[in-house]
Amino acid sequence: METQKATCNRCFRHAVQFLTKIRPQNTDRLSKKHRHYTTSAQFSDKNNVDDDEITKLSKSASDWWDVFGEFHALHSMNKIRVPYIKSVVLQQLKSNSISQVLPLKHVNILDIGCGGGILSEALARLGANVTGIDASAKNIHVAMRHLSLDPVLSRRLSYKCITAQELAEDGHLFDCVVSSEVIEHITEKDSFVEAISSLLKPGGSVVMTTIGQTTKSYLAAIVAAEYLTRMVSPGTHDWNKFINSDDLKELLSEYNLETVDIQGLCFNPFMSDWSLIDDTSVNYAIHAVKSINEQEDKE
Numbered sequence: 001m002e003t004q005k006a007t008c009n010r011c012f013r014h015a016v017q018f019l020t021k022i023r024p025q026n027t028d029r030l031s032k033k034h035r036h037y038t039t040s041a042q043f044s045d046k047n048n049v050d051d052d053e054i055t056k057l058s059k060s061a062s063d064w065w066d067v068f069g070e071f072h073a074l075h076s077m078n079k080i081r082v083p084y085i086k087s088v089v090l091q092q093l094k095s096n097s098i099s100q101v102l103p104l105k106h107v108n109i110l111d112i113g114c115g116g117g118i119l120s121e122a123l124a125r126l127g128a129n130v131t132g133i134d135a136s137a138k139n140i141h142v143a144m145r146h147l148s149l150d151p152v153l154s155r156r157l158s159y160k161c162i163t164a165q166e167l168a169e170d171g172h173l174f175d176c177v178v179s180s181e182v183i184e185h186i187t188e189k190d191s192f193v194e195a196i197s198s199l200l201k202p203g204g205s206v207v208m209t210t211i212g213q214t215t216k217s218y219l220a221a222i223v224a225a226e227y228l229t230r231m232v233s234p235g236t237h238d239w240n241k242f243i244n245s246d247d248l249k250e251l252l253s254e255y256n257l258e259t260v261d262i263q264g265l266c267f268n269p270f271m272s273d274w275s276l277i278d279d280t281s282v283n284y285a286i287h288a289v290k291s292i293n294e295q296e297d298k299e
């Protein structure tokens, strides 16, 4: 009883400390001009990458690949995001001869912000040729080490420490771009989405998962996940960088990416399981397709 009381008191103290310290600066929906978020972020000169965020998100192998550890929600998210991405790609292929064993064979997928490789590996296991990129050298090192345990997978999965913005400058093109749980860590969202668009072939799909900027997401993703349950390290997320699905849809359309589906995602921490829901106010997935007539759209 006493231990329970002490735990409750500790949780309450954390919540109060947190709420007074890291209150969101602006609870209105983001207007276009506010998409360049007002934070004290440090950028590397070249590519608008937020160095503080990258340092914070650079984790060790034991963090990335412990399925019961800090990233257990990302591991279990594979149960829902991998079939979602697979169905998006299969819709795009419109082929009748899909291999049952390797359904994504010959599809070139770019995984932006791949971290330790949790999603990249799962997509490569479906037969896709996957390129995982991340701005953190430490995360790429972890991903490469883990991949080296599976020589068969190594033939169709490769990693590179580079940002989306830098890769876009090299003129690479992919059938599908995925970026899961990344854009909520990015300050300069315009240049990030512009890079995604230029990395996609016309008619190609982008799938992103992220977190909406609502009171509910503040309570769920920051107060509950980081401070009350410590499911994620405190300070991992900055609510001011979250983005609502309507704003992301609008931003994508500015770069010739037409949204075809938005799906709410719900995490049950007791079952460690995700499900698809209608509500997109906390976690959601968005699927957009790059316009084939890019030039016409601009006119």
Ligand SMILES: C[S@@+](CC[C@H](N)C(=O)[O-])C[C@H]1O[C@@H](n2cnc3c(N)ncnc32)[C@H](O)[C@@H]1O
Pocket (backbone or CB within 6 Å): 049, 053, 054, 057, 058, 074, 112, 113, 114, 115, 116, 117, 118, 119, 133, 134, 135, 136, 139, 162, 163, 164, 165, 179, 180, 181, 182, 185, 186, 192
């Ligand atoms: C929360 S992790 C998501 C990892 C992975 N997508 C997953 O879901 O398992 C976010 C990752 O995005 C990376 N990142 C942030 N900004 C980036 C950028 N501009 N280009 C490439 N990677 C970036 C971080 O280094 C970090 O590894």
